[in-house]
Every structure is written in C-alpha cells, then in structure tokens.
Amino acid sequence: MYGEPEDDDLAAEEQASSLRAFEKHYQSENTWEDLVEDESGMLRVTTGDKGYREKRRKIALAASNSHVCKGMIRFVYVVLDLSQAVNEEDMRPSRLAVISSLMYKFFREFFNQNPLSQLGLVVTRNGIAERVTELSGNPETHIAALKENLDAAGDMSIQNSLEQVHASLVQLPMYGSREVLFVVSALSTCDPGNVHTAIAAAKNAKIRVSVVSVAAEMHVCRRMTEETGGIFGVAQSQHHLEELLMAHAPPPPLNEESTKPSLVEMGFPQKRPLDKDAFFSGRGGDYVCPRCKSRVEELPSQCTVCKLTLVSSAHLARSYHHLFPVPPFTEGFGLDDEGKRHTSCFACYVDFEEGNESTSNENAPSVCPKCKKTFCFVCDVYIHEKLHNCPGCELVKFLAEEGQ
Amino acid sequence: MSRSRCHVPPKPLPLSFSRGSLPSDGSSVLVILFETNPLLWSGLGGRLDGKESFDETLRQLLVYMIGFLSLHEQNRVVIIALHSNVEHCMYAIPTLASGENDLTNTGSKSDLCAQVISNLATLAMRMRSDFDLSTKSNMPLTTVISMALCCVNRARVYKPHCSPRILCILGSQDSSGQYFSGMNAIFSAKNSGVRIDACLLGYTDSFFLQQAAQITGGSYCMLQQGEKALYYLLSDLPGSESIRAKLQSPRKFCSEYQATCFCHEVNLQVGFVCSVCLTIFCERCRKCLACFADYT
Numbered sequence: 239m240y241g242e243p244e245d246d247d248l249a250a251e252e253q254a255s256s257l258r259a260f261e262k263h264y265q266s267e268n269t270w271e272d273l274v275e276d277e278s279g280m281l282r283v284t285t286g287d288k289g290y291r292e293k294r295r296k297i298a299l300a301a302s303n304s305h306v307c308k309g310m311i312r313f314v315y316v317v318l319d320l321s322q323a324v325n326e327e328d329m330r331p332s333r334l335a336v337i338s339s340l341m342y343k344f345f346r347e348f349f350n351q352n353p354l355s356q357l358g359l360v361v362t363r364n365g366i367a368e369r370v371t372e373l374s375g376n377p378e379t380h381i382a383a384l385k386e387n388l389d390a391a392g393d394m395s396i397q398n399s400l401e402q403v404h405a406s407l408v409q410l411p412m413y414g415s416r417e418v419l420f421v422v423s424a425l426s427t428c429d430p431g432n433v434h435t436a437i438a439a440a441k442n443a444k445i446r447v448s449v450v451s452v453a454a455e456m457h458v459c460r461r462m463t464e465e466t467g468g469i470f471g472v473a474q475s476q477h478h479l480e481e482l483l484m485a486h487a488p489p490p491p492l493n494e495e496s497t498k499p500s501l502v503e504m505g506f507p508q509k510r511p512l513d514k515d516a517f518f519s520g521r522g523g524d525y526v527c528p529r530c531k532s533r534v535e536e537l538p539s540q541c542t543v544c545k546l547t548l549v550s551s552a553h554l555a556r557s558y559h560h561l562f563p564v565p566p567f568t569e570g571f572g573l574d575d576e577g578k579r580h581t582s583c584f585a586c587y588v589d590f591e592e593g594n595e596s597t598s599n600e601n602a603p604s605v606c607p608k609c610k611k612t613f614c615f616v617c618d619v620y621i622h623e624k625l626h627n628c629p630g631c632e633l634v635k636f637l638a639e640e641g642q
Numbered sequence: 643m644s645r646s647r648c649h650v651p652p653k654p655l656p657l658s659f660s661r662g663s664l665p666s667d668g669s670s671v672l673v674i675l676f677e678t679n680p681l682l683w684s685g686l687g688g689r690l691d692g693k694e695s696f697d698e699t700l701r702q703l704l705v706y707m708i709g710f711l712s713l714h715e716q717n718r719v720v721i722i723a724l725h726s727n728v729e730h731c732m733y734a735i736p737t738l739a740s741g742e743n744d745l746t747n748t749g750s751k752s753d754l755c756a757q758v759i760s761n762l763a764t765l766a767m768r769m770r771s772d773f774d775l776s777t778k779s780n781m782p783l784t785t786v787i788s789m790a791l792c793c794v795n796r797a798r799v800y801k802p803h804c805s806p807r808i809l810c811i812l813g814s815q816d817s818s819g820q821y822f823s824g825m826n827a828i829f830s831a832k833n834s835g836v837r838i839d840a841c842l843l844g845y846t847d848s849f850f851l852q853q854a855a856q857i858t859g860g861s862y863c864m865l866q867q868g869e870k871a872l873y874y875l876l877s878d879l880p881g882s883e884s885i886r887a888k889l890q891s892p893r894k895f896c897s898e899y900q901a902t903c904f905c906h907e908v909n910l911q912v913g914f915v916c917s918v919c920l921t922i923f924c925e926r927c928r929k930c931l932a933c934f935a936d937y938t
Contacts, residue, residue, distance in 0.1 A: 552857070555826060561920070584789075621788075635823075
C-alpha cells in the first residue's frame with residue numbers, strides 16, 4: 239500500500255511543504271538579522287542569506303560542544319511507532335512513507351558517524367512491541383528488515399517497547415552508552431500496566447531515552463526524556479523532522495555516571511580471500527577472525543563464533559574526528575608572510591573578490607585560528623561538515639614532523 | 643519517476659554534498675596530484691632508477707589530460723603539484739572558479755599545457771633558491787588530498803552532476819604520522835562519492851594509497867616504466883565512468899589492516915581498545931595512557 243517514495247519525489251514534496259508561501263515571506267523578513275555592527279560601531283546592512291548564517295551557527299554550535307567527551311561506542315535501539323496514526327496524510331504522501339525513507343537515511347548516517355556502534359530496531363503496533371532486528375552493525379540489514387515490516391495497525395505501546403529494549407540493553411557491558419530513540423506518531427499509548435515503572439526501570443539501567451515526535455508533544459514522552467536525560471523534539475515540517483532525526487546520528491556527550499571506561503577487546507582481522515576453486519562450506523567471507531579463525535563477510539562486525547568485536551584500524555581512524563574536531567574558522571582574511579591579505583582560498587584556490595568583505599556570498603573568507611590560512615565559505619562548510627581535516631593544519635603538522 | 647521541474651523555482655545550490663548519489667550527466671572533474679619532488683625525479687632518493695624522465699612523464703600526462711578533456715565538453719581538470727613544501731606550489735588551472743570556462747577548442751587546450759609548463763617553471767625557479775639535498779622524500783599527501791577534495795566540492799557547486807575523480811601520481815613513501823587524518827580524508831572521499839586512483843612511480847607499494855583506492859573504488863597501478871606512462875594511464879585508468887564499469891581493471895590489492903598498539907608500537911591482531919579515546923593497547927592496563935581514563 240505504501241510504496242517507497244522516489245527520492246526525487248520526496249525532495250520536491252519537501253521543498254513544497256516545508257514552508258508555505260506566506261511563511262516564506264515572513265521568514266525572509268527577519269531584517270534585524272541582516273544588521274551587523276562594524277568596527278566603528280556603525281550599523282551595516284548585509285545582504286546575508288539565511289543559509290549562510292544558519293551554517294555558521296551550526297559550525298559554532300558543533301564547536302562549542304567539541305571539548306565534551308563523546309560516547310564513541312553506542313548501543314542504540316530505534317523504536318518505530320507503526321500505529322494507526324502513521325497513516326495520517328499530513329505529510330505527503332503519508333507519515334509512514336516520509337518516516338521510513340528518513341529512517342533509511344538515518345541508519346546509513348548513523349553507521350557512517352559511529353562505525354563502532356550497534357543499532358537495533360523495534361516496531362510497536364497493535365499494542366505490542368516487536369524486535370525486528372537485534373543489535374548489529376550493518377545498516378543494510380536494518381533497512382531490509384524495516385522494508386519488510388511497514389504495515390501499520392492498532393496502537394503504540396511505550397511500556398511494552400521500553401520493556402523489550404530494557405531486556406536487551408541491560409545485559410550489555412557498561413562501556414557503551416545505552417540509548418533508545420522513539421519515533422512517535424501517535425498521540426496515545428496503550429500499556430498493560432503503569433508506564434512510569436518502565437521509565438523508572440530504564441532510568442535505573444542508565445538508558446537514555448530520546449523522542450522525536452511527528453505529531454505533538456505528549457506528557458509521557460516529555461517526562462520519559464526528562465527522567466532519563468534524553469532529548470525531546472516535535473517536528474514542525476518534513477525538513478525539521480529530518481533535522482531532528484539526524485541530530486541523533488553524531489555521538490552524544492559521554493555521561494560519566496552511566497558509562498564506565500574500560501578496555502574493549504577487539505580483533506583486527508586480515509583479509510584472506512578464498513581461492514576461486516576452494517571447497518568451502520558454511521559461512522564465507524573474506525576476513526578471518528584472528529581468535530577463532532572463522533570467516534567474516536565484512537567489517538566492522540562481530541565474529542559469529544566467538545563474539546569478538548572485529549574492526550579495522552581504518553574504522554578507528556574514522557572515529558577520531560569526533561574526538562579532535564577542526565576548530566571553527568573566524569570570519570576575515572588571513573595575512574601572508576609579508577603582511578598582505580591572502581587573495582585566494584588555501585584549499586580550492588578560488589579568488590576572493592577585491593574589497594568584498596560582506597558576509598553574504600559563498601566566497602566569504604574565513605581564517606583557521608590554528609594555521610592562519612584563509613578559506614572560502616564553501617570550503618569552510620565542507621571542511622567542518624564532511625571532511626573534518628583542515629588542510630592547512632595538516633601541512634603545519636607535517637612540516638613540524640619533518641623538521642624533527 | 644522523473645518529473646518535469648519547469649514550475650519549481652530554482653533551488654539554491656547546496657554548499658556541500660552528502661553522497662555521490664546525484665545522477666551523472668557524463669562529465670567529470672579530474673584532480674591530478676603530481677609529484678614534482680626533485681629528489682624523486684633525479685633518482686637521488688633511490689626510488690626511481692633514472693630511466694623515468696620527468697619531461698617525458700609530464701608530456702604523457704598532458705596528453706592524457708587532453709584526451710580526458712576531449713571525452714566530454716564539460717570535463718574539467720585541476721592539477722596540484724605535490725611537493726615537500728606545498729605552501730607555494732599549488733597549481734589549479736582556474737577552470738573551476740569561473741565555472742563556464744570553455745576548454746573545448748584546441749586553442750585552449752594548448753593554452754592549458756602552456757600554463758601547466760609555465761607554472762612548473764615558476765616552481766622550478768622558486769625551488770632553486772631553497773633547494774637543498776636534505777629535502778625529505780616524504781610528501782604531505784593528506785594535505786593535498788584534503789585540498790583536492792575541497793576542489794571537487796567547489797566544482798560540484800558549479801556542476802552538481804559531474805562525477806569527480808582524484809588521480810595521484812607519486813613515488814614517495816607513506817609517512818605514518820599522517821595515517822589518521824589520511825584515513826579520515828579517504829572516508830570523506832568515499833562518502834562524497836569521489837574515486838581515488840593511484841599511480842605509483844617506482845617499485846615500492848604505497849599501503850596508504852592501496853587502501854585509498856580500495857575504499858573509494860578506484861584503481862591502483864604501478865608505473866614501472868616512465869616511458870610508457872601514457873599506456874598505463876589510458877589502459878588502467880580510463881577517463882569515462884561508463885567505460886570503467888565495463889572494463890575489469892587490473893586491481894592489485896593486498897590490504898592488510900594492520901593495527902599498531904600505542905604502548906609498544908607492535909603490530910597486532912587482537913588488541914584492547916580504550917572505550918573513551920579509542921587508543922589501542924596490546925595488554926590490559928589499569929589506566930589509559932592517552933586519556934588517563936581509569937578502568938578500575
């Protein structure tokens with residue numbers, strides 16, 4: 239009944255429905271944000287566009303949290319509400335279609351950002367909760383499982399869902415942060431007993447419960463997140479829903495009380511492909527578990543025989559940028575050795591326009607506080623959001639190493 | 643389902659791209675990282691045996707570039723000279739900045755070659771002043787790959803439908819200090835859908851570039867005879883994505899995901915990882931030596 243919507247289709251829908259025409263009008267009316275005070279105290283109108291300020295704000299926000307210790311190893315259950323309420327059509331074509339396609343995106347992004355973490359999926363409908371996938375490390379298995387389980391019916395049950403995930407999470411070692419993410423559409427919950435005892439149990443087990451609601455705020459959801467230290471959010475539009483969901487992809491601040499640092503035994507398997515004509519029965523795969531020598535198909539994963547966590551050092555390297563983020567760049571020009579302004583971006587070599595210091599366009603310059611190189615805004619955003627490497631700082635580091 | 647978008651107002655161009663899932667229009671952007679280290683090309687570093695001449699390799703590279711530009715009128719090339727001190731030797735042919743630079747007629751192509759050569763001459767002049775034989779044979783590869791990725795991102799702002807590619811032609815050794823940031827750059831390349839091809843000069847494998855090519859789905863080959871550089875470039879690294887999908891490129895990967903412990907720098911297969919800072923240790927200890935987390 240609810241086919242997977244085409245990406246293109248969704249994008250167009252989103253564009254159309256994220257803001258109504260009259261809202262758009264007022265959106266751009268935030269004229270006070272266009273005013274900037276310059277060095278001499280004069281007010282100056284910048285022709286700044288919203289995207290620019292939004293991105294600057296995001297980078298600054300990410301940077302302000304950068305000194306906080308992050309929970310790098312996470313065990314997350316996603317509880318998806320598949321009650322009758324997801325058939326509502328306030329989002330086009332329906333809530334279910336929108337949520338499911340965002341979930342696919344979320345799974346991929348989650349494992350992209352947290353290669354060492356594990357995720358499981360629980361769906362709740364007809365008043366019960368059903369564990370669709372166990373905690374595991376491959377986004378594609380979750381996506382496949384969710385695609386097969388997209389029929390919605392009955393009511394959501396928060397208590398049953400919490401008890402279901404509690405039973406699984408409570409057995410896990412204490413070094414990982416235990417999290418639950420509810421994606422809720424319903425405005426009621428159908429529980430067999432007192433939902434607050436389940437919330438208290440989750441709190442005792444140090445489970446952090448977060449809720450993203452598609453419809454409206456429910457007291458019990460708000461209460462649940464407040465008790466357990468999670469985040470609560472209500473989506474105003476499809477675009478906002480995506481933002482709320484994706485905010486759960488980067489690792490959260492480490493809760494010192496609920497997690498205990500420890501050494502985790504991990505294997506770094508070697509790739510040993512089988513010969514083409516080798517006779518082999520059982521589970522195949524190119525990687526060999528260093529402890530029990532059984533074969534594993536991909537990394538990161540868990541050995542199916544001895545349960546050793548198998549990663550590659552590349553995955554560890556991929557997680558480091560959360561621990562050592564690139565500092566936010568400050569607006570303005572950097573100076574070269576002779577005290578002249580840099581005329582072009584250090585990374586992409588686009589020329590800055592002469593005499594143009596306005597913060598509006600994509601060539602607005604900014605300076606890395608560490609290496610003092612100048613970057614254009616396009617590179618600034620790319621470096622902070624995607625690359626997580628400052629080319630200038632890398633060069634400084636390299637030259638320092640070489641000099642020794 | 644395709645839909646006519648005539649009525650939709652033009653969408654502002656995104657400033658960075660998350661995945662390489664955009665449909666390609668057949669054009670591509672090629673960023674070439676070409677090592678110009680005098681120590682390598684003079685044979686003093688002991689990596690090349692002197693048979694490869696810099697002029698000849700460069701000449702063949704230029705032919706390859708022109709061939710690449712001829713494949714599609716929207717194709718663009720950026721060349722970055724990879725040098726021990728990258729600060730003053732980046733050569734971006736400014737085809738990206740203007741976005742609409744026309745390189746289709748032959749006149750501009752010879753201009754392109756002339757520009758590359760004159761830029762190299764400037765570099766040679768600069769080098770003469772501060773060249774000494776103690777120049778290290780290591781290259782700031784991470785910096786240059788990061789810059790190349792920024793160039794690709796910039797190119798995509800203008801041309802969102804191009805398929806990007808980075809071609810590394812170098813002969814220097816990996817330096818271990820760049821491992822983490824280098825891996826980070828490689829994964830960013832993978833997530834942005836950028837393919838990294840590696841062409842090694844000389845006889846020694848680069849472990850880092852092997853991983854780069856493997857993770858991003860690129861090719862990895864060795865140019866053992868500089869005279870035949872063009873042959874290798876054309877046969878192993880065909881310019882067009884559609885051709886590449888049909889050909890089986892001679893891939894030679896021996897990816898050993900070696901992990902080294904922080905405490906004794908020993909290669910290990912089973913290790914202990916600190917859950918806070920992800921440092922690898924070869925034996926259990928009470929306190930993390932890197933982040934001082936207490937395990938007791």
